[in-house]
Amino acid sequence: MTQYVALSAVLFFIGVVGVMLRRNPLVMLMSIELMWNAANILFVAFARTWLNDAGQVFAFLVITVAAAEAAIGLAIVVVVFRDARHVDVDEARILKG
């Protein structure tokens, strides 16, 4: 059990650091994907341990939402690329207040 939690924590931390430090939106999306799946590992691990299927179901739900998120994220990336011919998130800051 501890190993699952540790793995999940490590994956999540890698994801967070990736989102915070990388400037390529594709990598950022992958990092977010890491965080989703860190959560999934926890869901599944606890579901098995406590014999509660709700965790399994939730993992599927998370995968669905993650897919939708990835689709929207990639769409934004495509639009940004078309508009600016680059995909550097630090350069795309027209929403600066």
Added chain:
Amino acid sequence: MIRHVMGIEGTYPLLLVVWLAPLVGAICCGFAGPVLKRGAGWLASASVGVTFVAALLSWADATAVRDGAVGAHQALFAWTHGIRFGLLLDPLALVWVLVITGVGFLIHLYSIGYMAGDRLFARFFAYMNLFVFAMLTLVLSDDFVGLLIGWGLVGLASYLLIGFWFERPSAVAAARKAFVINVVGDVAIMLAIFIMIARIGSAGFGDVFAAAPSLGNALFPICIFLFIGAAAKSAQVPLHTWLPDAMEGPTPVSALIHAATMVTAGVYLVARCAPLWNASSDAQLLVGTVGGLTALLGAILGTSQWDIKRILAYSTMSQIGYMIMGVGVGAYAAGVAHFLMHAFFKALLFLGAGIVIHTLAGEQDIRRMGGLRQRMPLAFWGMLAGVLAICGIPGFSGFFSKDAVIQGALDHGHPWLYGTGIVAAGITAYYMFRMFLVAFAGEFRGSLPPARLGFHPEVHAVHGHDEAEHPPAWIMGAPVALLTIPSVAAGWIMAGRPSPWERLMSLQFAVPAHLHAPLPEAATSALVLVMVAAGIGIAWVRYGGHRSAEEAADRLRAEAAGMPAILRTAFYFDVAIDALIVRPAQALGTFAARVLEPHVVDGTVREVVHVTRWFGDAVRSFQTGLVRAYVVVVVAGVACVLLYYVLVGGMTR
């Protein structure tokens, strides 16, 4: 005691004809005016004539009593809150419908001649038919909401017709004044309807009248609000000031709307609501007093006017005062009878005056008339009949109805109103003969210079379209001749015991069982006649006899110069309304424009803007546009939350 229970549902399609024929006429004249040309006048007259005939055909059913209810009923449709529209023709409504359409028909015919050559000939008849339709809506409705709709529509038609010659600023001002004062009444009636619906759950006549005795403290406010509406429409003190100004409209309009029908809507309302008034003696006292006061005030003001139509306007106001006094004290049959007689003789007087004005190319000032007897024999004889009728000379129509009203005031225990009525009758005789003698006796003064007569020519109104004097067409003469007959003779329906009129009205109004009559009717008539004779005598001494034009002009100039201010300003009513209502309203508007609007309303908005902008400036630096910075903030936030749970231990169950 209420003989007419009006909750009945019926089917009587003829009523739809009575109701809608003038509307059809109005639509045709309104939209096909350029095609119809002169035919618009005939079409409009025909539509009113059709209604008159249809109403006559309904007579038997309108006076038939079935299941304790009198009248013919046609249901229309239901609306929200239990309001059901329907048409009801009972004896009271029948009297009004016959006058509206009968007198209205003659006035329509007359208008064909009077308005001939007017640029907006067809539009005039569209408005006239619209008025007739509105007035029929008013009197045929079987509930207060329908009545109010008609009430508002006649106000609209009146507005349109007073301001018909809209190139004249004075006509526009008069139309607006009439409309505004009438709206005061409309709102009052609306308030009365709100109370009815809140307390009774219905505004149908039958429901409201059945509930009248059990209304308790809601009864008096209902009566008051209804009467404010009646007073505004019927030019009762202090809401009368619009009526003299309304004479800016074409003369047939004055005859139909501001003499015979619309201004008597208040009388109709009070008579219609007899069960309410019977249940509230306080309201009766108020209505009777206002009526008596108006009768007296209108008569006094009639003595000081020079414009022939304004004299007739004040006379109308005074006579409606009599009617309101009659229905107010409970003498419903007498009040309604006076409406009927007045419709005949006042329409006659106005149409006669119209012939004079028309022939003299728009002259309305009696000082510039004189000696018209030889030039206009028809107008002379017609107006003589009207004057004798309004004075109440025995045998003429006014004699029967006015004496009945005055006697009614005494019978119902109002000796003060009785005295007021008698005095006002004397003054009426004086001012009517003053008008008549100045206009028709002596020599023609129209060719004298205006200064000789003591007034400035630019201040007096001019007829809309005529440049030259011309004799009236036969189509103007015929209605005058026809109206002379009922003006002279209609009173005889009130003769006999019980008279035909009493039998008709007893279907509508319960006859009071015991009335104490301190004086017999003959004594009342004698008193009135003495006053009338005195009035005529004074008028004869002052204006009668044969004088040369110059001598008469000097006398009239002296009279005008010596007119006390209180009469010239018509008892300061306009001044008072101006000071008490108009000026404060304007001051309030100025205050709102100069203080409230810029400093309070706009100021508040501006402050909100300032605060929002300041707050936005304060937080805009957070929006760096740098996605990774946002992530840092989110992670830091999550970390803080986690730290909280770790330190405080909120995760434990």
